[in-house]
Amino acid sequence: xxxxxxxxxxxxxxxxxxxxxxxxxxxxxxxxxxxxxxxxxxxxxxxxxxxxxxxxxxxxxxxxxxxxxxxxxxxxxxxxxxxxxxxxxxxxxxxxxxxxxxxxxxxxxxxxxxxxxxxxxxxxxxxxxxxxxxxxxxxxxxxxxxxxxxxxxxxxxxxxxxxxxxxxxxxxxxxxxxxxxxxxxxxxxxxxxxxxxxxxxxxxxxxxxxxxxxxxxxxxxxxxxxxxxxxxxxxxxxxxxxxxxxxxxxxxxxxxxxxxxxxxxxxxxxxxxxxxxxxxxxxxxxxxxxxxxxxxxxxxxxxxxxxxxxxxxxxxxxxxxxxxxxxxxxxxxxxxxxxxxxxxxxxxxxxxxxxxxxxxxxxxxxxx
Amino acid sequence: xxxxxxxxxxxxxxxxxxxxxxxxxxxxxxxxxxxxxxxxxxxxxxxxxxxxxxxxxxxxxxxxxxxxxxxxxxxxxxxxxxxxxxxxxxxxxxxxxxxxxxxxxxxxxxxxxxxxxxxxxxxxxxxxxxxxxxxxxxxxxxxxxxxxxxxxxxxxxxxxxxxxxxxxxxxxxxxxxxxxxxxxxxxxxxxxxxxxxxxxxxxxxxxxxxxxxxxxxxxxxxxxxxxxxxxxxxxxxxxxxxxxxxxxxxxxxxxxxxxxxxxxxxxxxxxxxxxxxxxxxxxxxxxxxxxxxxxxxxxxxxxxxxxxxxxxxxxxxxxxxxxxxxxxxxxxxxxxxxxxxxxxxxxxxxxxxxxxxxxxxxxxxxxxxxxxxxxxxxxxxxxxxxxxxxxxxxxxxxxxxxxxxxxxxxxxxxxxxxxxxxxxxxxxxxxxxxxxxxxxxxxxxxxxxxxxxxxxxxxxxxxxxxxxxxxxxxxxxxxxxxxxxxxxxxxxxxxxxxxxxxxx
Numbered sequence: 001x002x003x004x005x006x007x008x009x010x011x012x013x014x015x016x017x018x019x020x021x022x023x024x025x026x027x028x029x030x031x032x033x034x035x036x037x038x039x040x041x042x043x044x045x046x047x048x049x050x051x052x053x054x055x056x057x058x059x060x061x062x063x064x065x066x067x068x069x070x071x072x073x074x075x076x077x078x079x080x081x082x083x084x085x086x087x088x089x090x091x092x093x094x095x096x097x098x099x100x101x102x103x104x105x106x107x108x109x110x111x112x113x114x115x116x117x118x119x120x121x122x123x124x125x126x127x128x129x130x131x132x133x134x135x136x137x138x139x140x141x142x143x144x145x146x147x148x149x150x151x152x153x154x155x156x157x158x159x160x161x162x163x164x165x166x167x168x169x170x171x172x173x174x175x176x177x178x179x180x181x182x183x184x185x186x187x188x189x190x191x192x193x194x195x196x197x198x199x200x201x202x203x204x205x206x207x208x209x210x211x212x213x214x215x216x217x218x219x220x221x222x223x224x225x226x227x228x229x230x231x232x233x234x235x236x237x238x239x240x241x242x243x244x245x246x247x248x249x250x251x252x253x254x255x256x257x258x259x260x261x262x263x264x265x266x267x268x269x270x271x272x273x274x275x276x277x278x279x280x281x282x283x284x285x286x287x288x289x290x291x292x293x294x295x296x297x298x299x300x301x302x303x304x305x306x307x308x309x310x311x312x313x314x315x316x317x318x319x320x321x322x323x324x325x326x327x328x329x330x331x332x333x334x335x336x337x338x339x340x341x342x343x344x345x346x347x348x349x350x351x352x353x354x355x356x357x358x359x360x361x362x363x364x365x366x367x368x
Numbered sequence: 369x370x371x372x373x374x375x376x377x378x379x380x381x382x383x384x385x386x387x388x389x390x391x392x393x394x395x396x397x398x399x400x401x402x403x404x405x406x407x408x409x410x411x412x413x414x415x416x417x418x419x420x421x422x423x424x425x426x427x428x429x430x431x432x433x434x435x436x437x438x439x440x441x442x443x444x445x446x447x448x449x450x451x452x453x454x455x456x457x458x459x460x461x462x463x464x465x466x467x468x469x470x471x472x473x474x475x476x477x478x479x480x481x482x483x484x485x486x487x488x489x490x491x492x493x494x495x496x497x498x499x500x501x502x503x504x505x506x507x508x509x510x511x512x513x514x515x516x517x518x519x520x521x522x523x524x525x526x527x528x529x530x531x532x533x534x535x536x537x538x539x540x541x542x543x544x545x546x547x548x549x550x551x552x553x554x555x556x557x558x559x560x561x562x563x564x565x566x567x568x569x570x571x572x573x574x575x576x577x578x579x580x581x582x583x584x585x586x587x588x589x590x591x592x593x594x595x596x597x598x599x600x601x602x603x604x605x606x607x608x609x610x611x612x613x614x615x616x617x618x619x620x621x622x623x624x625x626x627x628x629x630x631x632x633x634x635x636x637x638x639x640x641x642x643x644x645x646x647x648x649x650x651x652x653x654x655x656x657x658x659x660x661x662x663x664x665x666x667x668x669x670x671x672x673x674x675x676x677x678x679x680x681x682x683x684x685x686x687x688x689x690x691x692x693x694x695x696x697x698x699x700x701x702x703x704x705x706x707x708x709x710x711x712x713x714x715x716x717x718x719x720x721x722x723x724x725x726x727x728x729x730x731x732x733x734x735x736x737x738x739x740x741x742x743x744x745x746x747x748x749x750x751x752x753x754x755x756x757x758x759x760x761x762x763x764x765x766x767x768x769x770x771x772x773x774x775x776x777x778x779x780x781x782x783x784x785x786x787x788x789x790x791x792x793x794x795x796x797x798x799x800x801x802x803x804x805x806x807x808x809x810x811x812x813x814x815x816x817x818x819x820x821x822x823x824x825x826x827x828x829x830x831x832x833x834x835x836x837x838x839x840x841x842x843x844x845x846x847x848x849x850x851x852x853x854x855x856x857x858x859x860x861x862x863x864x865x866x867x868x869x870x871x872x
Contacts, residue, residue, distance in 0.1 A: 235717070
């Protein structure tokens, strides 16, 4: 894209179109549009939004609500990838924080039979504020650990976070004593199932985290430092910027985002399962970030792009569900999505597409 | 060519990379039993020539003859088959395998299909004994010193690859005196056997100890091939730097010497500052408003000095005072806080952040000093960037242009601007004019003089002696990682070259 000469752009008959095409958000938005158009043709019911008990419901709302954890993780992952790293442990961190929350609500439930007593009372051993705080802290500490391994111990990001990716599920099992803990504490369900002004609570959480991340990276120099570290860590260090602390911050923030995702997920499904909470989230999050226009090699990043990327993944998933595609086939369907995205993003196909579009433009010009 | 003593003849070798002519019509000739030094400063074309000889690069034109037959060296592997072996500065052997395995790798003697270990070990011992080395070949290579590892590499080259031409690329840079002597003994032995050795080093002393011939390259052109015995050190240095020894006379210094040194405040004082293996303890006083030039050949410790003062490396001896305050922690961040700035030698790897815009590159250091939360708003950023783009004459359509799209000279100006914005007290310029065109060079030199007038203290490191002489108030000469002399700015370049060469 950078190879497009400046002169050409000014000569082009449709500067707006080409500017849109060169925008970082063009591709994720285009992907989203393609899926929505598909839905509009084949599953018109997908767009139906109803009102029930003053809450909005429908597939589109589900996309937002179900996609919220992935959007959060993608925001954190964007920061890590922008520094030139990657965090494979986000799924495990989700499991750890979910387990933490569930255990705080009732540490003994894993071993005990569920009695009517528990079901009728809103069973918790810990006040809600403490639960949320400790859950978030657990995930944040996981992120800090990753950050220390990468920035201080100088372990390659993929290897460093692989450690927690593997160990994290074990830790989550240890916390829940190997059981799937079911949660019976109603106030806790609010995060994953509650509504504010007709919209799911999770959406407000995503919006808040996004706003904070956007403000921190665009209104303070931290965003610039992150990009600089991702592009040329050595030169950044030579400029007097603590490249180590920037990386530490990015991984810690990613852990924090994963912790919120864990909170929402366990709240949504009313349980904590060390083995399955946040399974494959690392892969989806990386895909969302890459779709959003942030390069795996680090540098320039787009938080909004990553959020749209996460929306693409969930719109696709829910569309497939609505079409009645079975779970197993869904994975294959996703593989096709990944393949398409990678092909679309390769330099070669972009060049091809640009050439095609330019030629079309030229034809139009000749016809006029 | 009737001379059957000639092992390798390279004639009219030309190679250009996009935009740069790396080599232009180089002739090079290596005889049997000769140690031939290849000399030249950074970017002279030494490594390109070696890459062509070893098949890493293909020449655009020119011929290579091996023992009188024209050959085309297709790949590094092919060059080994032709009998040309290279021993690099960084040994490329497997340190976790035994010495014998390293020597015999790929050519293990076999018995009944399995490796004949006994025979392999004895063959390996023999190969080393040929070099006069007697060690236990069953030990892992990593348990021996770098010097022995080099010997193993040489033994492999001779025994297994039956090399006739041996290229030693900076072999002594990590050896101590004793080990160097050992290597030279081996080289003499090989000479006696008729092996031709191409010796690349930046230690002048060693050239005079071991080499018979020297071929000097400069800026991709052949300066000439000389017999070492009939070439004085000063002549060799002059050839490498491209100066004519006879016409050495003081050139007009653009700097008007108005102030006296005694009146100026001392900004930085290093006493006994050194790091083992990098730079021997050095004393240096820097005053406000002066340029201290640093002269020395490649590898003399120029960059090491800059890195010590800026805190890239931490000294293990001596102390550094900045404004009479002792520096306790060495890091670029600390340097930035104390008002020390460094424009590093390797502009691409250590200087610019290519994918960021000019504006972002310029404000980067200032923003680093402000920290994570003190915000420099966009308007202010543009003001600063545009001011320095104008001031330094950075040629760009806008402040939002990506730095990677600028020319070398303009990139250098961006890095200069980055540091000028922070208003440092001490500015270290490591090869600020390397690889940029003449016009930009002069602009940068002028800029340096302007900064000095404003009271900045500048350390100016350059391999171009002329440049150092023109703008320095004092000149520090380094040789073999040691400070060997300090001269006033009006010293003749004859004296400096002699000092660099070790004749004074």
